[in-house]
Amino acid sequence: MGKRYIDCSLNIVDADSWVQFPRKLVLGAPEPRIRVEQVHTTVNGRRMYPCCRLELTTQCFTHIDAPVHFYVESGRKIDEVPLDQFINDGVVIDMMHKQPGEGVTGEDLEKSGADVHRGDTIIIRTGWTDRAFGTREFWENMVHLENSAGDWILSKQPKALMQDFMTDIAPVKKCEHCGQLIPVAEFSPNHYKFLGNDMILIEWCTNLGAITKPRVQVIALPLKIKGGEGGPARVVVVEEDQ
Ligand SMILES: [Zn+2]
Numbered sequence: 042m043g044k045r046y047i048d049c050s051l052n053i054v055d056a057d058s059w060v061q062f063p064r065k066l067v068l069g070a071p072e073p074r075i076r077v078e079q080v081h082t083t084v085n086g087r088r089m090y091p092c093c094r095l096e097l098t099t100q101c102f103t104h105i106d107a108p109v110h111f112y113v114e115s116g117r118k119i120d121e122v123p124l125d126q127f128i129n130d131g132v133v134i135d136m137m138h139k140q141p142g143e144g145v146t147g148e149d150l151e152k153s154g155a156d157v158h159r160g161d162t163i164i165i166r167t168g169w170t171d172r173a174f175g176t177r178e179f180w181e182n183m184v185h186l187e188n189s190a191g192d193w194i195l196s197k198q199p200k201a202l203m204q205d206f207m208t209d210i211a212p213v214k215k216c217e218h219c220g221q222l223i224p225v226a227e228f229s230p231n232h233y234k235f236l237g238n239d240m241i242l243i244e245w246c247t248n249l250g251a252i253t254k255p256r257v258q259v260i261a262l263p264l265k266i267k268g269g270e271g272g273p274a275r276v277v278v279v280e281e282d283q
Pocket of ligand 1: 105
């Protein structure tokens with residue numbers, strides 16, 4: 042019996058915007074730069090031994106949130122999260138039919154009939170990252186997670202939630218009068234629920250449509266940043282091939 046490895050991580054590339062939470066748009070705060078710069082050592086006039094200098098945040102591209110991201114005083118930090126939350130059994134819940142701007146509800150998840158075991162990594166796939174990541178559209182019309190879905194997920198007592206969209210209510214909405222994007226009043230209620238229950242969030246995965254089995258293994262390892270609230274991660278799903 043063989044195994045099939047599915048890479049579910051976005052490529053980290055040099056980018057000006059829309060590859061991390063839009064702090065400027067939602068909070069009016071400056072958005073940190075993201076840079077991937079090639080660095081070479083010059084030997085006898087030749088450029089040799091390339092490496093890259095990275096200027097990233099812990100919340101860009103495919104990444105993982107630890108509880109301290111929302112629970113600054115008491116939450117577990119990314120270097121303190123037990124490894125069995127990063128490497129775990131996963132259950133896939135398919136929501137590929139969701140259209141831009143739609144939310145996943147608790148009723149949707151219940152109707153999926155997914156066989157979720159206590160302690161699983163719940164994988165919700167919508168295809169939204171593949172369709173719109175890196176663009177304004179991703180935020181403007183995002184497929185998102187309603188409050189009722191957050192409650193349903195919590196009732197299953199998972200160790201982790203993995204996704205390819207916004208694991209929360211949309212942080213911005215279009216103003217009915219001026220058409221501009223404006224912040225919503227309630228800020229990320231589902232993040233508070235999940236991270237307050239010691240779950241981790243494996244965010245902005247890609248290629249989830251390539252998964253063919255309902256139950257898989259998830260390997261999602263973030264950078265081990267001392268005291269960090271999260272970290273960029275390489276996320277891989279392993280399927281038994283039979
Ligand atoms: Zn995050």
